[in-house]
Amino acid sequence: xxxxxxxxxxxxxxxxxxxxxxxxxxxxxxxxxxxxxxxxxxxxxxxxxxxxxxxxxxxxxxxxxxxxxxxxxxxxxxxxxxxxxxxxxxxxxxxxxxxxxxxxxxxxxxxxxxxxxxxxxxxxxxxxxxxxxxxxxxxxxxxxxxxxxxxxxxxxxxxxxxxxxxxxxxxxxxxxxxxxxxxxxxxxxxxxxxxxxxxxxxxxxxxxxxxxxxxxxxxxxxxxxxxxxxxxxxxxxxxxxxxxxxxxxxxxxxxxxxxxxxxxxxxxxxxxxxxxxxxxxxxxxxxxxxxxxxxxxxxxxxxxxxxxxxxxxxxxxxxxxxxxxxxxxxxxxxxxxxxxxxxxxxxxxxxxxxxxxxxxxxxxxxxxxxxxxxxxxxxxxxxxxxxxxxxxxxxxxxxxxxxxxxxxxxxxxxxxxxxxxxxxxxxxxxxxxxxxxxxxxxxxxxxxxxxxxxxxxxxxxxxx
Amino acid sequence: xxxxxxxxxxxxxxxxxxxxxxxxxxxxxxxxxxxxxxxxxxxxxxxxxxxxxxxxxxxxxxxxxxxxxxxxxxxxxxxxxxxxxxxxxxxxxxxxxxxxxxxxxxxxxxxxxxxxxxxxxxxxxxxxxxxxxxxxxxxxxxxxxxxxxxxxxxxxxxxxxxxxxxxxxxxxxxxxxxxxxxxxxxxxxxxxxxxxxxxxxxxxx
Numbered sequence: 001x002x003x004x005x006x007x008x009x010x011x012x013x014x015x016x017x018x019x020x021x022x023x024x025x026x027x028x029x030x031x032x033x034x035x036x037x038x039x040x041x042x043x044x045x046x047x048x049x050x051x052x053x054x055x056x057x058x059x060x061x062x063x064x065x066x067x068x069x070x071x072x073x074x075x076x077x078x079x080x081x082x083x084x085x086x087x088x089x090x091x092x093x094x095x096x097x098x099x100x101x102x103x104x105x106x107x108x109x110x111x112x113x114x115x116x117x118x119x120x121x122x123x124x125x126x127x128x129x130x131x132x133x134x135x136x137x138x139x140x141x142x143x144x145x146x147x148x149x150x151x152x153x154x155x156x157x158x159x160x161x162x163x164x165x166x167x168x169x170x171x172x173x174x175x176x177x178x179x180x181x182x183x184x185x186x187x188x189x190x191x192x193x194x195x196x197x198x199x200x201x202x203x204x205x206x207x208x209x210x211x212x213x214x215x216x217x218x219x220x221x222x223x224x225x226x227x228x229x230x231x232x233x234x235x236x237x238x239x240x241x242x243x244x245x246x247x248x249x250x251x252x253x254x255x256x257x258x259x260x261x262x263x264x265x266x267x268x269x270x271x272x273x274x275x276x277x278x279x280x281x282x283x284x285x286x287x288x289x290x291x292x293x294x295x296x297x298x299x300x301x302x303x304x305x306x307x308x309x310x311x312x313x314x315x316x317x318x319x320x321x322x323x324x325x326x327x328x329x330x331x332x333x334x335x336x337x338x339x340x341x342x343x344x345x346x347x348x349x350x351x352x353x354x355x356x357x358x359x360x361x362x363x364x365x366x367x368x369x370x371x372x373x374x375x376x377x378x379x380x381x382x383x384x385x386x387x388x389x390x391x392x393x394x395x396x397x398x399x400x401x402x403x404x405x406x407x408x409x410x411x412x413x414x415x416x417x418x419x420x421x422x423x424x425x426x427x428x429x430x431x432x433x434x435x436x437x438x439x440x441x442x443x444x445x446x447x448x449x450x451x452x453x454x455x456x457x458x459x460x461x462x463x464x
Numbered sequence: 465x466x467x468x469x470x471x472x473x474x475x476x477x478x479x480x481x482x483x484x485x486x487x488x489x490x491x492x493x494x495x496x497x498x499x500x501x502x503x504x505x506x507x508x509x510x511x512x513x514x515x516x517x518x519x520x521x522x523x524x525x526x527x528x529x530x531x532x533x534x535x536x537x538x539x540x541x542x543x544x545x546x547x548x549x550x551x552x553x554x555x556x557x558x559x560x561x562x563x564x565x566x567x568x569x570x571x572x573x574x575x576x577x578x579x580x581x582x583x584x585x586x587x588x589x590x591x592x593x594x595x596x597x598x599x600x601x602x603x604x605x606x607x608x609x610x611x612x613x614x615x616x617x618x619x620x621x622x623x624x625x626x627x628x629x630x631x632x633x634x635x636x637x638x639x640x641x642x643x644x645x646x647x648x649x650x651x652x653x654x655x656x657x658x659x660x661x662x663x664x665x666x667x668x669x
Binding site: 200221223224239241242243244266268269282284285286287288289312314315328330334335360362363376381383405406448449 | 562590592598599600601602603605606607609610613616630631632633634637
């Protein structure tokens with residue numbers, strides 16, 4: 001007991017420094033956190049405990065990163081796993097009773113059953129502790145401890161594919177999202193991906209920067225990928241002899257089909273309606289560029305929503321209720337953000353601007369919660385990401401370092417991916433609007449036009 | 465054709481001269497003196513006409529060679545003209561940042577294209593509008609479209625049938641100069657002209 005206490009004291013002595021550095025490394029030392037009030041310490045602390053099963057190490061690493069990238073916790077890094085483990089009163093029997101407490105019961109006896117030294121973790125600043133154990137070879141058990149309550153909050157079980165399986169990481173990401181749900185009741189974004197364009201090809205990458213894959217490559221340069229809200233399909237544009245042709249591609253099968261009525265003109269910037277039946281897009285013809293819709297379910301019924309003979313209308317984005325479309329229009333001279341009903345009526349200015357002073361505004365994307373529209377605006381000769389509050393129509397600038405453009409919302413409506421040259425070349429970054437923390441998504445030059453997926457479905461069979 | 469009668473004439477002369485000595489000695493033996501003279505004369509004539517035929521054949525060859533050369537020369541001239549016209553046609557026009565207005569200086573370049581299109585009624589072209597990398601990627605497709613259309617409208621307003629001109633936009637996707645400075649950007653904000661059809665033999669306007 002004395003020994004355990006001594007070790008606990010030792011780790012406590014070490015902790016504050018470690019915690020501070022973990023917190024700093026998130027953004028401050030990269031010099032990229034900008035424009036947003038950062039409030040360290042108000043987020044709940046969480047610790048992901050070291051397991052005794054080496055096979056779970058990758059799971060633990062991925063999950064700890066997912067929890068960190070959720071930006072909802074102070075992720076507490078343990079200095080040395082051994083000292084903490086020894087500090088645990090019931091070291092060897094720890095996992096078995098925890099696995100036996102049943103699903104999701106925060107029983108009164110959980111403190112002893114969970115085998116966690118709650119006071120210790122509380123002293124470390126942890127509000128939650130996550131323990132990983134393995135019930136069977138292919139089943140992971142995640143025990144979420146409520147440290148303050150001194151009890152097990154929830155026990156999550158998931159069948160995981162083999163480590164070498166292509167689906168392993170996404171299965172862990174889904175488990176991470178369940179941890180977020182179990183702790184804060186908040187939906188996570190771990191099980192999401194980001195589409196982007198590089199060298200004329202469409203790629204996809206997991207939100208944690210892993211598993212980058214080519215999803216579409218032909219001799220025709222591609223642009224503007226966009227997800228369907230169900231996460232099973234996406235659309236993009238390809239240049240065909242000077243024309244722009246739109247395609248819809250199935251995620252699971254990789255099969256793609258051209259969108260009816262497109263490809264005879266320059267069709268670009270596709271955007272799915274929330275019900276997935278309609279694709280809105282921009283069409284450039286000689287009299288200008290306008291917003292059109294086409295029924296992608298039946299491959300018919302082209303409709304023109306805007307008629308701008310002497311100005312352009314482009315880059316449509318649906319509100320999540322499908323009732324409205326935000327878009328770009330040059331009707332006042334420079335491109336600015338406008339909004340209209342989904343049938344093209346009631347067109348009006350959306351993001352206010354000072355005529356003659358405010359720079360061009362482009363690339364709008366409506367947030368999944370419907371409350372905001374992100375876009376980029378020319379500020380002093382470079383582009384910056386802005387957010388429009390849909391209710392108040394107030395506009396705030398989100399970035400200021402370097403050139404920042406083409407924002408795309410994560411399904412939690414608080415994270416955003418965008419393109420920035422802040423590091424010296426244009427690459428993909430992710431910002432958390434709540435904390436202002438910024439991290440690179442892909443450290444490779446030339447990646448652009450990102451599109452963040454919705455929460456991806458468990459299985460992605462081809463759509464009928 | 466003009467040389468044909470001459471050729472026939474000399475051919476007949478040779479035949480006549482050759483035929484006479486063979487027949488006459490058999491029937492009527494004539495006195496030696498005048499006959500010897502006429503034989504020598506015939507021999508001389510024969511040699512003359514052979515030389516003439518040879519010379520004329522040489523001249524014919526020479527004429528034919530000159531004729532072929534003339535054809536080759538004129539073909540080369542047409543090719544040179546076509547290349548020159550193509551170069552003129554391909555001269556790009558440029559734009560100010562985020563603008564699709566034809567600059568004063570570029571009107572002359574477009575006037576030249578009007579003249580070329582008028583001199584070559586079979587010619588069909590495609591104008592592609594391009595942008596620099598500073599603007600928004602997707603907006604630039606609309607801007608490039610405006611730039612291509614602006615040039616087309618200029619040509620049409622100067623009497624060219626609009627159906628002979630196709631317009632496309634590549635936005636900022638096909639920069640001429642990959643640099644990241646105004647020098648590169650000003651080169652990249654442009655309209656290019658390509659020939660779609662009727663560009664094999666172009667007449668100088």
